[in-house]
Amino acid sequence: MSETPDVPAPSAFDAPELFINRELSLLEFNDRVLEQAIDTGVPLLERLKFLCISSTNLDEFFEVRVAGLKQKAELSNPPTDADSRSPREVLRAVSQRTHTLVDKQYQTLNKALIPALEAENIRFLRRAEWKPEQRAWLDRYFEEELLPVISPIGLDPAHPFPRILNKSLNFIVDLDGTDAFGRKIAHAVVQAPRALPRVIQLPPSETDSGPYDFVFLSSVIHEHVGDLFPSMDARGCYQFRVTRNSDLYVDEEEVEDLLRAVEGELPGRRYGDCVRLEVAHNCPEKLSDYLLGRFLLSKDDLYQVNGPVNVNRLMSVLDAVDRPDLKYPAFSPRLPQLMSPSGDIFAAIRDEDVLLHHPFDSFLPVIEFVRRAGEDPHVLAIKQTLYRTGPESAVVDALVGAAKAGKEVTVVVELRARFDEADNIALANRLQAAGAHIVYGVVGYKTHAKMTLIVRRETDGLVNYVHLGTGNYHPKTARLYTDYGLFSCDPALGNDVHEMFLQLTSLGKVSGMARIIDAPFRLHAAILEKIAREADNAAAGKPARIVAKMNSLVEPQAIRALYAASCAGVQIDLVVRGICCLRPGVSGVSENIRVRSIVGRFLEHTRVFHFAGGGAPEIYLASADWMDRNFFRRVETCFPVERGPLYDRVERELSLYLADNSNAWLLGADGTYTPAQPGDDEELAVQRRLMEGPG
Template sequence: MTETADVPAVPTPDEFDAPELFINRELSLLEFNDRVLAQAQDESVPLLERLKFLCISSTNLDEFFEVRVAGLKQKAELLDTPGEADNRTPSDVLRAISERAHTLVDNQYATLNNEIIPALEAEGIRFLRRAEWNPKQRAWLAEYFEEELLPVISPIGLDPAHPFPRILNKSLNFIVSLDGTDAFGRKIRHAVVQAPRALPRIIQLPQAETDSGSHDFVFLSSIIHAHVEDLFPSMRAQGCYQFRVTRNSDLYVDEEEVDDLLRAVEGELPGRRYGDCVRLEVAHNCPVELSDYLLARFLLTREDLYQVNGPVNVNRLMSLQSTVDRPDLKYPAFTPRLPNALAPSGDLFAEIRAGDVLLHHPFDSFLPVIDFVRRAGSDPKVLAIKQTLYRTGPKSAVVDALVEAARAGKEVTVVVELRARFDEADNIELANRLQAAGAHVVYGVVGYKTHAKMTLIVRREADGLHNYVHVGTGNYHPKTARLYTDYGLMSCDPALGNDVHEIFLQLTSLGKVSGLERIVDAPFRLHDAIIAKIAREADAAAAGRPAWIVAKMNSLVEPGVIRALYAASVAGVQIDLIVRGICCLRPGIAGVSDNIRVRSIVGRFLEHTRVFHFAGGGEPELYLSSADWMDRNFFRRVEICFPVTSPAVYDRVQRELGLYLADNSGAWLLGEDGRYTRALPAADEPVVSVQKRLMEGPG
């Protein structure tokens, strides 16, 4: 620590390494799922949207177990020593996760049974239990069982010749206890019934079998329960209980040892369905001896057992969003804005030449981004198109445009990230499709995921070649562009265009970047740059100059950045963090983080923008980025962080950041203890919802 006569001492980040200063990342992620669940409990949210949030919280928890819990179990088995800044061992974290996740699951089912289902029933949307079936419905469902289920179901009575079957990840299954003898005179105690994967998990009864105007549904599990004895003639089913197993779904590919990454990933995908077991869900009324029997089969402990009062896979209820035509129970329809200058009939390239164009999705339409690539494909002046693809969906208008451009003879180069988790199969398919059309396809860099979002179009104009770029915070995915908030910047700034060109050269040739003027890239410079910018704010505060950091991101995890933020807070920097999901920093600690405030916005759209503002002692800087402040983004991914240099764009982003900081409708405030409380307006304060405000017009 250095001191001068004029400037007070500025603490160094190394002073803030105590484990109690850090929130465990896994527990923080569970807190985010709790905030999502709170949307399902919020009566001001339309009913079918509440059901959707409940399903999202369930899906999020599935992925949490498939990836995060699975990884912790592996670490605990190999070397159970502290590996994170909070100094907990993997076993310690697993115990804490089990306690918190059990509470979360209990709350999910309480919300479903005590709030959502009764509210749906009041609206004529009913889930009929077996005891509620009238004779007409019972007859229809018996026919459904005979014609749809029985021909494809394969019950397995367990004996030495019929061992316990392989259970597919997250599939619906039943453990059945039997009494009696089979056709060969042997006593069979247990059987397993696997629900056919091809059949829907929720069956809607025909209108003729329901009350007028109502929507009646029956769970597939109820039909199997009702007819389980038909599957075991001459035996009596003493009990039938649904269960589901969650498995480790992370792929492992030794990239240094394979010749063809696409084929290696493709070969690993089938094994994902049968990874090591990490969680067992069973019906709440399943006897202890049966749940223990299943735990032993899957090599799990009672900490891994989740007994649920309802369907073992809540997210199957998401199908009601498309099945039930009740606009009054959903969010009002919203059409993203399309500025006249960016309409298909306008001159998009001329508009970009006139000045940088900012799009804030989903409030602004994603169509100009698709049109950017589509027009380039048919423009005789365009020579080349280059693009990164991380997640884009199996049927993508962006990929369609790239295919057409390649077929039209343009030089099309696409960097496809094959290892985008759970999108690997889709990305393999689109990579093959692009190659068949004549595009140059590469798969990023061995050991690093390509997470940068950028498109480069090289166009020959009267005064020479010009680079037009699109750089953004989110994926080239038309569907999620309507569901996630993301910034995209279109520009023909020569320096920015040259930087994008250099990064594409590096991704394809693997050579060193000669020096970037605008973009700060990972894994090379971004971490050091962020640390330096935070330190500059601390120096400015110590010198009495303007010092303020506003950073919006999805996750804040990396210990070095957190320590730098603590040091800046002690130096007097005011710090506002808008962190949607994981936040390992503890705000409000006396003498450490008094000047740090952390909020999370949860609403209709998933907050996904990454925006970093530094007051800079009177020389402010504003950046947009593809990267969160996480270890993986700084050190194990190819990322970009780029400055906003247009005054008009700068002012707009600043105004919108102000709205996020003023939100008292969808905002949650993080406390020192790692728990969140909802931000509520004061009695004389207007209600501010940033997402509703941005739906009305740009900030």
Template sequence: MEADDLNQPALYLNRQLSLLEFNRRVLAQAADTTNPLLERLKFLCIASSNMDEFFEIRVAGLRQAREMGVGQSGPDNRTPQQVLREISERAHAIVEEQYRLLNDEVTPALAGAGIRFLRRNEWTADQQNWIRGYFETELLPILSPLGLDPAHPFPQVLNKSLNFIVSLEGKDAFGRSSGMAVVQAPRALPRIIQLPAELDGSAPYDFVFLSSIIHAHVTDLFPGMNATGCYQFRVTRNSDLYVDEEEVDDLLRAMEGELPSRRYGDAVRLEVAANCPEHMASFLLEEFELEPEALYQVNGPVNLNRLLAVCDLVDRPDLKYPGFTPGLPTELSHGGDIFKVMRRRDVLLHHPFESFAPVVELLRQAAQDPDVLAVKQTLYRTGPDSAVVDHLVAAARAGKEVTVVVELRARFDEAANIGLANRLQEAGAHVVYGVVGHKTHAKMMLVVRREGRRLRHYVHLGTGNYHSRTARLYTDYGLLTANGAIGEDVHRVFLQLTSLGKVSALSHLLESPFTLHPGMIEKIGREQVHAEAGRGGQIIIKVNSLVEPKVIRALYAASQAGVQIDLIVRGMSCLRPGVPGVSDNIRVRSIIGRFLEHTRVFYFANGGDPEIFCSSADWMERNFFRRVETAFPLLESELRDRVIADLQTYLADNTQAWLLDAEGEYHRLVPGEAEEAVSAQTALLEGYGEGS
């Protein structure tokens, strides 16, 4: 096939539909009975949360594109209306499966294990009395039911908040009777309440939903009237923020002003209780200006993600994944001077199998060391109560020159990042917000230390965020190095972020939006040349998303030349493998398991002189062209060999791996009768960790 033919729309899968299919794979973990029961509940909640974000961002964007009259776009050449139609069909099926799993499998299994969600018709008299007391003391004083009439128009409804539409009979004190009211559940209250175990008929892990309590006592909110129906509903809104960076003088203040709009963006989805009458559902659709396809009637809580609280409330280790203690490289296992270790050799950390603690320790020692002059760091997501931020504050207060590049536009972490930016500035750190028009997504730390008559750079580069909690949940690589050339590269990137000037040539790092994309195209092309010359060729790429059409075309061309290509793509893949004459030599797999696969690794055989790059960047347009990203090489052969062995472990997985076929369908691998079952994550836990 000619190069021009590699542009054919049929060769590309739609990115939004591919992301929706990823959520189907997550949901399959909730159905997998080999997973511990409370972990299955977690996967159900994660799938629900993923669907929320999918509608808030992806569906919202498609609806905007449709309203703007955007025609066919993307390499698959579909219109927004076509994609929205397919999303509706698939999303309704996924939601139906979510609630089937909840009601038919997970909830009964939890009840069998002594964890019960009690319906109103199951409450004992003692439980009813306690629940009434809870309603009267905790709920009644703060609920504000809103009757709907000309003087009380339909209220503003917060994004993803719990609400009730209530049908009423009778007249109030003023003789009014509109027949309907809205009750909004306060966000400050938990959505699931644990009953005291000492109540008659209660067990240690009996729970009731806040919605059930409101249902049971809704008539009390309308004295003298009768509530004939009470139905949950929840609206999902467009949550993408827009700030015209070219037109604002202060990005932080502009973001602070824009954040409240997220609560009341345009509606994109309406969820209602399955028993909600058609006329009331239609009334709500009309109020939110939504078409019938945007209605999702659900047989259970309208926000399954709230069930995640149960996993923390229930102390049942037998129903959770076994605990583990992350390992430490031998050279770091006895503590001591981390600078001395880094001068001796590079250290590669593979989280969560290996601890994130050495990264925090580098910052701690830098803050306390009188020879450290400066610390520079990028922060994208850090989480609350961050030890990383604490040490940066300590370093600034100790008189170090601390410069932090805070990305204010990290989606859904904007408010938290504004807070940490203010805290760092108050401590005396220099805080900048990157480059106008480009999110700073690179994960870099630079410590400048005086040693005799010279200054030495100590560097951490990572594929994941400086976030201690996600470092136990996401797989990521982090490199600790005192390599002078890499240190100089990182220094130059920080200069680009904090100052002004031309692009500096880098010795080892590849950087978006400048050299990363052409660098990957060149390295893919080099494998193609090796294959065409009879030297073979091999590429292994591990990313979260593979979307950008030029790199996909380069992979197609390399496949046509005989290069063997394995792609480990957790989420979106627009590449269609196994197409005769185009992608025969390409295999795409997705690994879904206990940990969120987050490492970005690029392996090129290079005619027997292999190269390994780790990166903060996925292979998407935004990462290549609209973000500041870095990809860093592993220069020591021992570290390269380790990562190659890790990649081979992922390629051997036959229990948590899903293979993508030429039709765009994923199929979960199952070990054959004569095959050994291999779980990559389990193997890495055993290989790196100190299981407990």
């Protein structure tokens, strides 16, 4: 009889080298996004889109993550992450990695994408390439569109250095000579008007251009900068852009009205502390040093770029170019049967639970669920959480219609959803004007749960219909992100959702829930318990396995628990799209753990947790990742998929993610990712497979 192996306690895995730094892991994800722009198997205009996404991601990384690191470094804060690096050490490593990443972005643009686009007659014309007709049209554009709204500022004691808006396009101009007042001015700043497009499409009929000839606004300003300083010699003109700290700070304990407080903080985001300076690659050192001094930045914060400083503005080209052959093939999501025109959506849910996997399944049933509730005379109340939903949302339209129809509509609006604060303030005001009850969650906690409750009077009494999801009620991103959504009228599940809404609105304590595992109260302990149970089952020779899919894995106790389970013999497969601080494949620690990231046409966003349970397996869907913030500082839901057809479907789809050998990246113990290869196996891309039909 074999002895039961000793299972190390999670505390045995405290060594800093067992953890990957979260900031560097996030940069590795952005590199995987950028690789999509390099991959010639991706349609050309989609490659351009991935380049723009990588640029936008990097902007947000500096605005939030680097800004936070700089604040910690200034305060000499001790290390707080499990890898035990100090903020200054992380900043140095981040600077080195981001400089490499930025160089790769511009090499991709200049050496790969621009030549490939030009071969398809989509051209970005440099000034030396302008034909006479094009130059004449651009001269008129400057005179009629630019000159009336541009304000060049010569720098002297009466004209101090202007405030530079976050991520705006600007130019530093090197001047010689004297102005009309006899003043000798060495430098000037030109700020590009925010209202004008950064990429200008030339009209073919007027300019002898091809169908898709473009000119950068920066080229037009460069061409005419001398006209802005008559009687002076503009010896050089160099674009630059500053990135600022964009995190909002609101002391929720001290404010009386959270909406007004957040609203008041938004303008300050444009002028937060500087964290990065981007300048043209040919900008003289004396000018870049001058700018660094103005923005209180160091050489490590300087990024010299060979191309437009705002690459993400190239996204407008995708809408301007009508070339379906250079984009992903059109895709129409499946419309589930519960959406039949004559059908009763509530009757369909009464018959059986319904599971949708977006974007493969249409998001329309979610909108119709709320819209039809607003029209149904038997519906008494609608309650919903909104984290991100977009400025023009069919979901909000349905809620407004329901409120105007006299339903009791309660909406928990999370005002602090980063970079969506202004949109959420506007929709909160709109809902309130329609007669909905609006609350802003719980002080100190973001409401990140995705849930809808509809209370309907039926012959046997009041029935709770619920929708629980892993992603936001955002019709646009529902076509771009993968997410699960569950419809049910299970009494226990409905009562749990009812209890959670009571907690969010009345702030009373939930007595106990039968189905939902909620954060910040129970989710962390429950996940640790389930991982430990798998370790015990493995040690006892029972079925033991963990498959977990999420966006980020950061929380140290969960990682240590996974290490302990691995040492106990549990086979663990993790599908982690972005940040992963766990090191797989470390001898004696994580030999039984494999980590993969899927990067493809759609942004992977589902959170799915599967535990073998010693022969009584469980699958949970969740709004939460395994991060400190989700476990401890957010209101989250984690809910089961009961055994049956829906359970089997999720299990099959998880297996497809583990079999993907086309869009998967495999994490090594050294923290680097390598692309999976089909080898002798049939090529499998899970997203393409799910577009064909459910798993």
